[in-house]
Amino acid sequence: xxxxxxxxxxxxxxxxxxxxxxxxxxxxxxxxxxxxxxxxxxxxxxxxxxxxxxxxxxxxxxxxxxxxxxxxxxxxxxxxxxxxxxxxxxxxxxxxxxxxxxxxxxxxxxxxxxxxxxxxxxxxxxxxxxxxxxxxxxxxxxxxxxxxxxxxxxxxxxxxxxxxxxxxxxxxxxxxxxxxxxxxxxxxxxxxxxxxxxxxxxxxxxxxxxxxxxxxxxxxxxxxxxxxxxxxxxxxxxxxxxxxxxxxxxxxxxxxxxxxxxxxxxxxxxxxxxxxxxxxxxxxxxxxxxxxxxxxxxxxxxxxxxxxxxxxxxxxxxxxxxxxxxxxxxxxxxxxxxxxxxxxxxxxxxxxxxxxxxxxxxxxxxxxxxxxxxxxxxxxxxxxxxxxxxxxxxxxxxxxxxxxxxxxxxxxxxxxxxxxxxxxxxxxxxxxxxxxxxxxxxxxxxxxxxxxxxxxxxxxxxxxxxxxxxxxxxxxxxxxxxxxxxxxxxxxxxxxxxxxxxxxxxxxxxxxxxxxxxxxxxxxxxxxxxxxxxxxxx
Amino acid sequence: xxxxxxxxxxxxxxxxxxxxxxxxxxxxxxxxxxxxxxxxxxxxxxxxxxxxxxxxxxxxxxxxxxxxxxxxxxxxxxxxxxxxxxxxxxxxxxxxxxxxxxxxxxxxxxxxxxxxxxxxxxxxxxxxxxxxxxxxxxxxxxxxxxxxxxxxxxxxxxxxxxxxxxxxxxxxxxxxxxxxxxxxxxxxxxxxxxxxxxxxxxxxxxxxxxxxxxxxxxxxxxxxxxxxxxxxxxxxxxxxxxxxxxxxxxxxxxxxxxxxxxxxxxxxxxxxxxxxxxxxxxxxxxxxxxxxxxxxxxxxxxxxxxxxxxxxxxxxxxxxxxxx
Numbered sequence: 001x002x003x004x005x006x007x008x009x010x011x012x013x014x015x016x017x018x019x020x021x022x023x024x025x026x027x028x029x030x031x032x033x034x035x036x037x038x039x040x041x042x043x044x045x046x047x048x049x050x051x052x053x054x055x056x057x058x059x060x061x062x063x064x065x066x067x068x069x070x071x072x073x074x075x076x077x078x079x080x081x082x083x084x085x086x087x088x089x090x091x092x093x094x095x096x097x098x099x100x101x102x103x104x105x106x107x108x109x110x111x112x113x114x115x116x117x118x119x120x121x122x123x124x125x126x127x128x129x130x131x132x133x134x135x136x137x138x139x140x141x142x143x144x145x146x147x148x149x150x151x152x153x154x155x156x157x158x159x160x161x162x163x164x165x166x167x168x169x170x171x172x173x174x175x176x177x178x179x180x181x182x183x184x185x186x187x188x189x190x191x192x193x194x195x196x197x198x199x200x201x202x203x204x205x206x207x208x209x210x211x212x213x214x215x216x217x218x219x220x221x222x223x224x225x226x227x228x229x230x231x232x233x234x235x236x237x238x239x240x241x242x243x244x245x246x247x248x249x250x251x252x253x254x255x256x257x258x259x260x261x262x263x264x265x266x267x268x269x270x271x272x273x274x275x276x277x278x279x280x281x282x283x284x285x286x287x288x289x290x291x292x293x294x295x296x297x298x299x300x301x302x303x304x305x306x307x308x309x310x311x312x313x314x315x316x317x318x319x320x321x322x323x324x325x326x327x328x329x330x331x332x333x334x335x336x337x338x339x340x341x342x343x344x345x346x347x348x349x350x351x352x353x354x355x356x357x358x359x360x361x362x363x364x365x366x367x368x369x370x371x372x373x374x375x376x377x378x379x380x381x382x383x384x385x386x387x388x389x390x391x392x393x394x395x396x397x398x399x400x401x402x403x404x405x406x407x408x409x410x411x412x413x414x415x416x417x418x419x420x421x422x423x424x425x426x427x428x429x430x431x432x433x434x435x436x437x438x439x440x441x442x443x444x445x446x447x448x449x450x451x452x453x454x455x456x457x458x459x460x461x462x463x464x465x466x467x468x469x470x471x472x473x474x475x476x477x478x479x480x481x482x483x484x485x486x487x488x489x490x491x492x493x494x495x496x497x498x499x500x501x502x503x504x505x506x507x508x509x510x511x512x513x514x515x516x517x518x519x520x521x522x523x524x525x526x527x528x529x530x531x532x533x534x535x536x537x538x
Numbered sequence: 539x540x541x542x543x544x545x546x547x548x549x550x551x552x553x554x555x556x557x558x559x560x561x562x563x564x565x566x567x568x569x570x571x572x573x574x575x576x577x578x579x580x581x582x583x584x585x586x587x588x589x590x591x592x593x594x595x596x597x598x599x600x601x602x603x604x605x606x607x608x609x610x611x612x613x614x615x616x617x618x619x620x621x622x623x624x625x626x627x628x629x630x631x632x633x634x635x636x637x638x639x640x641x642x643x644x645x646x647x648x649x650x651x652x653x654x655x656x657x658x659x660x661x662x663x664x665x666x667x668x669x670x671x672x673x674x675x676x677x678x679x680x681x682x683x684x685x686x687x688x689x690x691x692x693x694x695x696x697x698x699x700x701x702x703x704x705x706x707x708x709x710x711x712x713x714x715x716x717x718x719x720x721x722x723x724x725x726x727x728x729x730x731x732x733x734x735x736x737x738x739x740x741x742x743x744x745x746x747x748x749x750x751x752x753x754x755x756x757x758x759x760x761x762x763x764x765x766x767x768x769x770x771x772x773x774x775x776x777x778x779x780x781x782x783x784x785x786x787x788x789x790x791x792x793x794x795x796x797x798x799x800x801x802x803x804x805x806x807x808x809x810x811x812x813x814x815x816x817x818x819x820x821x822x823x824x825x826x827x828x829x830x831x832x833x834x835x836x837x838x839x840x841x842x843x844x845x846x847x848x849x850x851x852x853x854x855x856x857x858x859x860x861x862x
Contacts, residue, residue, distance in 0.1 A: 154672055154675070155672070156672040156673075156676070156754075157672065162755065163751040163752055163755055164751075164752040164753070175676075177679075178676075178833050178834065265829065266752065267752050268752075268829045268830060269743055269744070269746060269750055269752060269829050269830025270743070270828065270829030270830070271576070271743075272572075272575055272576050272826050272827060273829070275576035275577060275578060276576065276577065279577050341744070341828065341829050342829065344835070345829055345830075345832065492832060492833060492834055493676065493753055493754065493833070494747070494750070494753060494830070494832040494833050494834070495832065496753060497752040497753060
């Protein structure tokens with residue numbers, strides 16, 4: 001199953017690297033993420049490790065507040081980004097991690113002494129400090145010491161607001177003419193404090209909150225959280241509900257992948273392709289609306305089932321329309337993939353090796369494009385995936401072209417899955433009698449699903465209250481972003497949009513945890529009355 | 539030709555006013571055509587069928603706030619958009635759009651056109667360098683690279699036309715074509731090369747590198763807003779008119795056609811405009827079906843594909859001269 005209760009393996013902080021490499025030797029070669037916990041006097045660290053063939057281990061260690069933990073980058077190269085995240089959120093330092101000096105998610109002006117996810121951190125106090133006179137909150141590019149590059153090089157800012165990005169993100173490109181010498185990412189421009197906010201809402205409301213982490217794979221966030229909570233409750237959703245969840249999840253994958261395929265055209269300056277693909281995609285958006293009632297935030301999953309049934313007539317129309325879509329989509333993709341121009345612009349661009357992909361703990365299509373069939377739907381089937389017949393699409397080399405092939409192949413697989421679901425929908429009532437409003441008994445659980453962008457991981461810990469004690473989200477983009485920066489080196493500026501976006505980034509997904517909106521550099525707090533005044537003026 | 543006629547030619551027909559109006563119409567044609575290719579509708583509400591939309595956009599930009607960035611070279615910042623718009627308007631004044639000779643008529647106007655071409659690029663480069671930001675710097679760099687690549691092709695195709703007809707003026711070209719038929723019959727390869735070079739000159743996809751928005755925002759015009767941007771936009775449209783007019787005059791017989799000279803030259807002007815629109819529609823169509831080339835492959839793509847064409851055409855032209 002893609003979810004389960006957590007059985008911790010305990011370790012002393014100083015033994016962490018040794019314990020990690022021992023687990024790695026046992027086959028747990030994929031570091032999912034590091035979860036931080038506020039345990040009162042100490043900070044708990046849970047290292048979630050996965051075997052490529054299935055199975056998750058959870059290594060736990062407690063570090064005294066203000067102490068230091070040894071860094072795991074010697075064992076897992078990609079661990080540093082998760083250590084930076086824990087450092088931002090809990091103020092814990094990792095000795096041996098060279099990036100401890102800078103922020104990953106929080107703005108640079110965020111007060112050092114108020115790590116946001118500690119239980120005694122008061123948002124009011126943070127706000128006071130942030131908006132105190134003299135605090136400058138402009139987030140500059142983290143560039144220093146340009147002299148180590150050649151004297152001809154210039155730093156080209158790429159973002160946060162750039163026509164190639166749909167969401168704010170910053171890359172500092174060090175270029176020499178057209179060639180890129182180095183690329184330095186800076187994320188965290190759209191923090192909304194979702195993890196903190198989730199601790200203050202009931203489980204039911206958390207589903208809606210977590211869905212808003214991402215506008216594209218919203219359903220997977222709600223689903224993953226729900227799976228973890230259901231594990232805590234020892235609850236199983238009716239079979240029909242599992243099928244409906246799978247249906248919406250696969251429709252979401254189709255719409256997410258086709259959106260990306262269209263945007264590939266946009267990023268390479270082939271805007272007609274963008275328009276064509278998006279026209280075809282509209283069918284899927286209609287289906288999502290038909291099934292869930294919404295186009296963006298599907299809001300169909302609830303604890304113990306789904307929020308509405310999909311009746312026979314609707315199912316029939318889904319089956320009909322998806323077949324039409326399949327025909328149109330295969331024709332369009334066939335045409336596009338055979339264009340010489342398209343092959344030239346994508347083949348060999350942004351290439352990376354299977355070793356890079358594994359060492360940087362990448363997930364999803366990015367990992368599968370190098371031939372590694374790592375797909376949670378197969379590795380640890382959840383919902384109805386165990387009953388469905390599908391194959392994991394893999395590529396043979398890591399570059400943009402191969403990623404296009406993999407994602408296009410996945411769309412076709414998803415279409416077949418939707419057809420199977422329509423044909424074999426089990427009977428029953430998938431909607432729970434009343435929404436879950438109760439208390440969850442103490443415990444901790446995780447769930448992971450295969451979101452369109454890759455493995456999505458949720459950790460939920462309950463302290464026996466109406467609201468969770470800790471929710472931790474690891475989105476696929478955070479796992480993949482370092483690969484994008486890695487692949488950028490040596491490319492030309494012409495290929496930057498394609499290379500950055502080949503991981504299908506969802507920047508807003510990465511940026512979740514912030515108490516106050518300070519990225520804008522605005523020092524005045526706008527009250528509701530201010531907004532009313534401004535609204536009247538305009 | 540007296541002074542008053544020359545001034546009229548430069549300012550009204552076929553110079554500034556005509557080019558301006560045609561430029562707006564060309565933009566409309568392009569937007570509508572590209573929209574149809576992309577399964578959209580395109581401009582619809584302003585004027586009949588949306589034909590006034592480009593004018594609305596122009597006027598809207600004119601009245602918008604301008605935000606010149608700090609440290610801008612004021613002289614070039616203001617002058618460059620004007621020069622960029624002036625070059626095609628002045629260039630059009632030499633084109634024989636109609637049989638009643640309103641255009642400026644000199645023995646070497648055809649050769650002079652080459653100079654004006656370079657001048658237009660100088661104006662856009664100046665616009666980019668008036669502000670020094672990473673995007674404008676990269677945009678101008680790409681512009682100059684692209685210019686040096688396509689100009690060789692464009693200049694040699696124009697030279698081939700001169701070689702065959704022995705003319706150094708548009709009057710000579712038209713007279714030759716009136717006798718022997720349009721030059722496109724003899725120089726189809728030259729025509730193809732010239733159209734591709736025109737795509738590059740007009741910075742249309744696949745050669746829109748100097749302002750590739752996904753890469754360098756708006757390239758050399760990133761820092762322009764309001765009036766300056768309006769002029770740069772209209773300069774682009776007017777260049778499109780000028781470029782298509784050149785192709786029509788050189789290869790497609792200019793104003794020649796059935797009923798040539800009837801209705802005091804109105805029919806030939808209509809012929810010329812129709813041919814221009816056809817040429818530009820072809821350009822826009824090709825452009826809408828292409829993705830952007832990479833900077834690294836640019837010279838290889840243009841020279842590798844087009845220089846052989848031009849060379850074969852050269853051999854054909856020499857053979858024709860020798861035979862005829």
